[in-house]
Amino acid sequence: MLEIRDLHATVEGKEILRGIDLAVKVGEVHAIMGPNGSGKSTLAQVLAGHPAYVVTKGEVLYQGKNLLELQPEERAQRGIFLAFQYPVEIPGVSNSYFLKAALNAVRKAQGLEELDAIDFLELVKDKVKLVELPEALLHRPVNEGFSGGEKKRNEIFQLAVLEPRLAILDETDSGLDIDALRIVSQGVNRLRRPGNSVLVVTHYQRLLNYIVPDCVHVLVNGRIVRSGSKELALELEEKGYDGIADEGDETVAEAAQGEARVV
Amino acid sequence: MRDEPRARNDTDAVAKYLSAFESVGKGSWQDAPAWLADLRQNAIRAFAESGFPGRKDEEWRHTNLTPLLQAPFVPLVNGVTDAVAESQIEALAIPELWKNRLVFVNGSYRPALSSIAGQGDGITVGGLASVAADGQPLLEQHLARLADPGANPLAALNTAFAQDGTFVHIAEGASLEEPIYLLYLTSTLEDGGATHPRNLVVLSPHARVSVLEHYVSACAAAHFTNGVTELVVADGASLEHVRVQDECLLAFHVSATHGSLGRTANLVSYNLSFGARFARNDVSVALTGENALCTLNGVYLGTGERRIDNHTSIDHVEPACESHELYRGILGGKSRGVFRGRILVRPNAQKTDAKQTNNCLILSDEAVIDTMPQLEIFANDVKCTHGATVGELDEEAVFYLQARGIARPDARGMLTHAFASEVLSRLSNEAARSFLETRLKTILPQKTGV
Ligand SMILES: Nc1ncnc2c1ncn2[C@@H]1O[C@H](COP(=O)(O)OP(=O)(O)OP(=O)(O)O)[C@@H](O)[C@H]1O
Ligand SMILES: [Mg+2]
Numbered sequence: 001m002l003e004i005r006d007l008h009a010t011v012e013g014k015e016i017l018r019g020i021d022l023a024v025k026v027g028e029v030h031a032i033m034g035p036n037g038s039g040k041s042t043l044a045q046v047l048a049g050h051p052a053y054v055v056t057k058g059e060v061l062y063q064g065k066n067l068l069e070l071q072p073e074e075r076a077q078r079g080i081f082l083a084f085q086y087p088v089e090i091p092g093v094s095n096s097y098f099l100k101a102a103l104n105a106v107r108k109a110q111g112l113e114e115l116d117a118i119d120f121l122e123l124v125k126d127k128v129k130l131v132e133l134p135e136a137l138l139h140r141p142v143n144e145g146f147s148g149g150e151k152k153r154n155e156i157f158q159l160a161v162l163e164p165r166l167a168i169l170d171e172t173d174s175g176l177d178i179d180a181l182r183i184v185s186q187g188v189n190r191l192r193r194p195g196n197s198v199l200v201v202t203h204y205q206r207l208l209n210y211i212v213p214d215c216v217h218v219l220v221n222g223r224i225v226r227s228g229s230k231e232l233a234l235e236l237e238e239k240g241y242d243g244i245a246d247e248g249d250e251t252v253a254e255a256a257q258g259e260a261r262v263v
Numbered sequence: 264m265r266d267e268p269r270a271r272n273d274t275d276a277v278a279k280y281l282s283a284f285e286s287v288g289k290g291s292w293q294d295a296p297a298w299l300a301d302l303r304q305n306a307i308r309a310f311a312e313s314g315f316p317g318r319k320d321e322e323w324r325h326t327n328l329t330p331l332l333q334a335p336f337v338p339l340v341n342g343v344t345d346a347v348a349e350s351q352i353e354a355l356a357i358p359e360l361w362k363n364r365l366v367f368v369n370g371s372y373r374p375a376l377s378s379i380a381g382q383g384d385g386i387t388v389g390g391l392a393s394v395a396a397d398g399q400p401l402l403e404q405h406l407a408r409l410a411d412p413g414a415n416p417l418a419a420l421n422t423a424f425a426q427d428g429t430f431v432h433i434a435e436g437a438s439l440e441e442p443i444y445l446l447y448l449t450s451t452l453e454d455g456g457a458t459h460p461r462n463l464v465v466l467s468p469h470a471r472v473s474v475l476e477h478y479v480s481a482c483a484a485a486h487f488t489n490g491v492t493e494l495v496v497a498d499g500a501s502l503e504h505v506r507v508q509d510e511c512l513l514a515f516h517v518s519a520t521h522g523s524l525g526r527t528a529n530l531v532s533y534n535l536s537f538g539a540r541f542a543r544n545d546v547s548v549a550l551t552g553e554n555a556l557c558t559l560n561g562v563y564l565g566t567g568e569r570r571i572d573n574h575t576s577i578d579h580v581e582p583a584c585e586s587h588e589l590y591r592g593i594l595g596g597k598s599r600g601v602f603r604g605r606i607l608v609r610p611n612a613q614k615t616d617a618k619q620t621n622n623c624l625i626l627s628d629e630a631v632i633d634t635m636p637q638l639e640i641f642a643n644d645v646k647c648t649h650g651a652t653v654g655e656l657d658e659e660a661v662f663y664l665q666a667r668g669i670a671r672p673d674a675r676g677m678l679t680h681a682f683a684s685e686v687l688s689r690l691s692n693e694a695a696r697s698f699l700e701t702r703l704k705t706i707l708p709q710k711t712g713v
Contacts, residue, residue, distance in 0.1 A: 049665075049666070050662055051658075071670075072662060072665035072671075073666075073670045073674075075666075076666055076667055076668035082666055084666075088659045089660075090660050090663065090681065091681065092678075092685040092688070093677060093678070093681045098664070099667075102667035105668040105669050105670065141681075158667065162667065162668070
């Protein structure tokens with residue numbers, strides 16, 4: 001599904017990603033954890049095609065093709081979906097109008113018929129239930145004045161409507177209360193198909209109890225310093241990033257020090 | 264202040280307008296009462312003295328009138344070039360507002376095309392000329408009081424040349440649910456025709472109404488519309504005034520809207536400038552009673568080489584009044600705009616709360632907006648803020664839409680539309696709002712730039 005090789009990326013001339021290697025197979029769930037500022041969101045944004053992040057080295061293959069040469073909208077049309085850590089407010093554009101435009105753009109690109117207003121409403125009714133999104137939020141401008149949790153829920157609602165092949169969830173759990181976390185992650189689980197993959201960025205092991213990963217990666221200072229099974233998340237929870245570094249893994253120690261210097 | 268000699272094109276243009284007054288202007292309003300004939304004579308005299316405003320005139324120095332003065336604009340006269348089919352008029356109108364309308368073609372009132380439901384019951388709506396002929400006392404009492412012909416040469420021209428316009432009076436405590444829809448249509452095959460529509464809206468205490476003026480062209484010719492509207496909103500009365508200028512892109516459009524608000528009166532004004540190659544709009548409101556509330560909304564759109572100037576002035580005369588102003592412009596191509604927002608807080612106007620915002624979206628490198636807030640505050644216990652933003656679309660928002668599959672040009676088009684639509688969304692009448700939203704979609708590019 002997704003193959004990242006030696007990926008380097010800069011923002012405003014500063015190198016943030018310093019050689020990432022990661023492969024996500026069809027149907028797999030991967031989690032990325034790591035300290036603040038280590039580059040998790042940068043990686044997510046690079047995959048979505050944000051123009052502020054410049055890839056200086058390496059490659060990314062998505063479904064066997066070069067992802068980096070595609071426009072952000074082409075990536076979305078081919079099934080990549082980024083649930084933003086900080087969803088953007090869009091005054092003057094109603095949530096449902098926006099989502100209908102998005103869905104039809106994606107459908108059109110995939111050679112499917114566009115949905116009319118009635119069919120769209122039908123679809124939305126189902127999906128609203130899935131993430132228990134208050135219906136009033138559909139008619140309000142996208143994310144404008146939404147609470148932190150409502151924004152996150154709205155991201156997953158969009159995911160539910162667009163049904164991507166590769167979902168990238170950037171700290172979707174932060175800002176959610178305990179019930180919302182359960183609802184949202186159950187929503188994500190229900191949307192999982194054998195052909196789809198998920199990349200979850202999180203700080204908390206708790207989310208991974210719901211969305212169980214096949215693989216956990218630890219990203220420190222722009223590099224993946226350790227990868228392992230889901231137990232790695234528990235270990236992290238217990239020992240912290242420094243604890244992992246202490247275990248004599250040189251790259252981790254180095255990277256953690258580098259991180260300390262940056263901070 | 265230097266007293267510059269009047270420019271030559273100005274002298275020529277003034278002479279042409281003066282002779283047009285002798286030949287055509289004078290002749291209209293046959294049945295007008297003496298006071299009105301005097302008013303018009305005085306107005307043309309004032310204009311003869313002042314000429315067109317020039318660079319030395321503070322109110323006009325940012326507006327280059329040269330293109331307007333290059334060709335003379337002669338009043339379109341009744342029945343000469345105004346053969347428009349009724350179906351053509353209806354095609355340009357806001358259909359849902361059609362039940363309560365006055366229609367003007369080339370400056371003259373068309374009773375046969377007009378219809379006002381709910382007349383009587385304290386509601387008087389009619390053509391200004393016939394109301395004047397009937398001796399309506401409110402006319403003499405209010406006409407040309409707020410829009411002083413001596414202070415604004417263009418308003419003087421309007422006063423002298425106006426053939427007709429709208430008179431609305433809502434009696435004390437009366438109200439009309441349906442908006443009063445006023446359609447001003449210009450239809451002329453030749454360049455050089457002018458209309459000077461003149462409107463007076465008087466709300467007695469606690470009256471309530473919504474009035475929508477809609478200016479359109481059923482032609483593509485260089486015509487000139489020079490409108491003046493006076494709004495008298497007495498104590499406790501509430502008026503929504505919507506002015507939509509959607510004329511053809513060869514048109515010249517000048518407008519002056521003057522309002523006066525009594526105690527706890529409320530005025531919500533919309534000044535929507537969608538068309539015309541040259542537009543200059545003045546909105547001036549005096550808050551003359553305590554606790555009056557005035558909201559000025561504006562949208563202006565510029566493409567090609569168009570020129571759109573908006574000048575607003577809010578005069579806080581009495582204490583504890585509020586004014587909120589939000590103007591939004593979208594300029595592309597080589598268009599130029601001016602926004603000048605004056606807020607005057609007089610010494611007596613303590614506890615004034617005034618807020619002014621002008622946001623302008625610039626879609627091309629060559630479009631220019633000049634924003635000039637002008638705060639004159641003579642009271643000490645006031646809250647007065649102003650802010651202006653000039654810029655491009657929010658790139659984070661563009662990216663967000665793209666990341667959901669919406670192509671970049673469509674995303675930009677959507678955000679551009681939303682920028683203006685935020686102002687329109689405040690309109691009280693749903694039908695008018697959705698009509699204007701649709702117009703906006705037609706006028707603004709669906710897809711914008713890179
Ligand atoms: N647009 C930007 N402009 C400038 N610096 C940026 C930008 N985006 C990211 N950075 C910097 O890049 C580094 C990595 O940021 P990133 O958002 O990827 O971290 P993160 O791992 O997602 O952190 P967190 O856990 O706090 O979300 C930080 O030092 C951040 O300040
Ligand atoms: Mg982050």
